[in-house]
Amino acid sequence: MTVDMSKGGDRAAEPAAPVDPRVRRRSRSAVARSAGGDRWLTVLIGLVLLLAGVGVALLSYGVFGTGRASRPLLDPIMLDIVAAEPLLWRSVAIVGGVLLAVFGLTWVARSVRPEPRPDVVLNGGADTTIRVSSAAAGEAVASQAETLPGVARARARLVGSAAAPALRVTLWLADDADVRAVLAQLHDEVLATARAALDLRALPVAVRLELERPQPTPRVA
Amino acid sequence: MRAVLRVLAPLLGIVLATVGVLVVIEVVAAWVLPEQEGGLLVPWPEWGMVLAGLSWNDILVRGTAIGVGVVGLLLVLVALTARRADLRLVAPSDDMTVTTSPRVLARLVGTRVRASDDVLSASVTASERRVAVTAQAWDDAPDELRETLVDRVQELLTELPLRRTPRVAVSVQEREGVR
Numbered sequence: 142m143t144v145d146m147s148k149g150g151d152r153a154a155e156p157a158a159p160v161d162p163r164v165r166r167r168s169r170s171a172v173a174r175s176a177g178g179d180r181w182l183t184v185l186i187g188l189v190l191l192l193a194g195v196g197v198a199l200l201s202y203g204v205f206g207t208g209r210a211s212r213p214l215l216d217p218i219m220l221d222i223v224a225a226e227p228l229l230w231r232s233v234a235i236v237g238g239v240l241l242a243v244f245g246l247t248w249v250a251r252s253v254r255p256e257p258r259p260d261v262v263l264n265g266g267a268d269t270t271i272r273v274s275s276a277a278a279g280e281a282v283a284s285q286a287e288t289l290p291g292v293a294r295a296r297a298r299l300v301g302s303a304a305a306p307a308l309r310v311t312l313w314l315a316d317d318a319d320v321r322a323v324l325a326q327l328h329d330e331v332l333a334t335a336r337a338a339l340d341l342r343a344l345p346v347a348v349r350l351e352l353e354r355p356q357p358t359p360r361v362a
Numbered sequence: 363m364r365a366v367l368r369v370l371a372p373l374l375g376i377v378l379a380t381v382g383v384l385v386v387i388e389v390v391a392a393w394v395l396p397e398q399e400g401g402l403l404v405p406w407p408e409w410g411m412v413l414a415g416l417s418w419n420d421i422l423v424r425g426t427a428i429g430v431g432v433v434g435l436l437l438v439l440v441a442l443t444a445r446r447a448d449l450r451l452v453a454p455s456d457d458m459t460v461t462t463s464p465r466v467l468a469r470l471v472g473t474r475v476r477a478s479d480d481v482l483s484a485s486v487t488a489s490e491r492r493v494a495v496t497a498q499a500w501d502d503a504p505d506e507l508r509e510t511l512v513d514r515v516q517e518l519l520t521e522l523p524l525r526r527t528p529r530v531a532v533s534v535q536e537r538e539g540v541r
Contacts, residue, residue: 160456168459173446176364179371180441186374187437194431201424210419215410231389238385245379252372316473320451321523328454343457350451350462352469 161343168345171300171307174256182248259303261339275299278339279308285331286310291318293353307345308335313353320350367444370437449490452523460523464488467522471495474518475532480507482537488528493519495532508534 203210258275279298286295294313301307391402451460468488475484484497
């Protein structure tokens with residue numbers, strides 16, 4: 142499937158409207174797949190282990206009293222408390238186990254799930270919808286970005302959700318590229334055309350700049 | 363560290379889920395099968411007897427606690443250092459975010475510094491706050507080479523639309539021998 146992105150350049154001439162802060166946030170989160178959830182859960186588990194380790198070490202060295210330090214790990218007092226209310230503690234253990242299992246499986250599923258690539262659905266009329274695949278839209282943007290002066294290679298893909306898509310563009314620039322000019326042209330020509338072609342009023346964009354590897358010069362002319 | 367976290371996060375999730383499932387299985391098994399000797403999957407009665415024989419000031423408990431604390435500290439450090447070290451650039455509009463890596467900036471600075479005829483080689487480290495250049499110069503290089511290189515790097519940094527301009531530190535080492 143190909144997407145005609147040659148029309149709609151007239152939108153670029155419109156004065157810049159104030160950008161919704163939500164769109165700004167979406168453009169920031171489109172930079173890369175977020176690892177925020179993984180990071181904070183790992184910090185939480187690490188802190189729990191750290192506090193538990195430090196607490197037991199202090200107890201073991203007698204900081205909370207030598208009497209407490211010499212008590213058995215499975216304290217008979219605690220065992221008596223559990224034995225007095227077996228139904229309650231069994232229920233607590235089962236609920237805790239189920240919650241732990243659900244939480245762990247949800248975390249695994251979220252961590253290993255591939256990043257979504259939403260298609261864009263265009264309104265083609267009363268009984269027609271046109272679906273532009275994420276790959277087609279990305280290829281169209283990338284191929285147009287590659288025509289900009291100073292851009293050696295480009296890659297683009299749609300990220301986010303189908304209701305709120307965003308565009309992630311990676312540009313490999315030549316060493317002598319004028320970065321400001323490349324970004325301005327990308328914004329005014331490529332992205333304005335993409336918004337018009339995909340019929341999206343707001344399309345947050347995250348641009349990643351890389352340098353093209355220099356071509357190895359032949360040792361023998 | 364981001365790659366480590368990518369591997370670590372699902373593993374931690376699997377560990378938590380496994381512990382949860384085992385707890386549920388063992389508690390339910392002990393409840394509905396009271397005549398069952400020992401645990402179904404985990405030998406928890408034997409573990410209970412071992413734990414009952416240990417006191418808090420036992421060397422084994424002390425060592426395990428320190429080990430658990432160290433593992434926790436490592437997890438915190440891995441998670442906190444797994445941030446992206448991106449450099450933000452000024453974008454033409456607010457709905458656009460432009461980033462690059464410190465490696466790209468280091469390569470641009472290195473190319474600019476090595477373009478000087480008086481520089482034999484250069485190594486560059488770059489971050490959002492600081493660009494450090496160590497240049498090796500020929501021994502007949504002019505005395506003001508360091509200032510020249512600083513000016514060149516500053517010029518490059520003003521050409522780039524960086525949101526935050528890093529400080530520049532240049533050190534020049536003279537190489538013995540003829541050019």
